Amino acid sequence: TLMPRVLPIRPHILCCIVRHIDLKTPGNMKKFLNLQNEIHDDLCVKRTVATIATHDLNLIKGDLIYDAYDPDEIGVRRNKLISARDYYDQLWKEAEQERKAKKRNQLSGINKYLTLLTDKQYFPCLADSERFVISLPPLTNSERTKITSQTQDILIEITSSQTIDACKRVMNALLRGMLKIQLGKQNEKLKSSNSDNIVESKFNSLSINDDNNKIVSQIHQTLILQQTRIVDQNGTLKNVYPSRTDLEWVQNEASVIIERTVE
Secondary structure, three states: EEEEOOOOOOOOOEEEEEEEOOOOOOOHHHHEEEHHHHHHHOOOOOOOOOOOEEOOOOOOOOOOOEEEOOOOHOOOOOOOOEEEHHHHHHHHHHHHHHHHHHOOOOOHHHHHHHHOOOOOOOEEEEOOOOOOOEOOOOOOOOOOOOOOOOOOOOEEEEEEEEOOHHHHHHHHHHHHHHHHHHEEEEEOOOOOOOHHHHHEEHHHHHHEOOOOOOOOEEEEEEEEEEEEEEEEEEEEEEEEEOOOOHHHHHHOOOOEEEEEEEE
């Protein structure tokens, strides 16, 4: 649910549930984290345009609320529990030390996202039904919902202070990258959590070539995307992903099965 207090600060949020991903295969977790870092650096322009957060779906309690609060009232757990304001001040202090050490007039590119919250009375945050903050964009995510190599179902959260289209571009890039690094389950017939809710399936295969350019195997890869809706406090639909007009690039990809599901 999108609350009005967050709208002047960071109004755009897009979410998608991806089920049955493969983070258990050695190297896959590192590839996934590297993919997110690459998108943050490039398409997200060092997190100034948009920010990615990924969560273990099974560790999220109930429906989510996207709101903004006084940073003194938001807790952030690192080595110990501190307020969001103290965490932000700590990040800013470190960024300033780096700026001075390098004799620059402005913060370095990697730290410019901190200016998005300069002088903000409230900080945006995503909280679950138990009011536990799982994300503090664009600063950090909660340790509580952190993904591990055992995670199979994830919630992807993209937020932006600019446009919802920026969120969609980032989401598309992330899903496409997940297919490229083969995070989908392979050579298995998978069903969604509610098989009656499959809206659309695309069946293709990925050809693996050896050094002689001969096809040596066909790998079937499946990502199950559960359609996720964002509504305002009155229940009015603000956005849904993936909609029937999203993921147009899938038409040109010969690599995956994508099943779109609805609740």
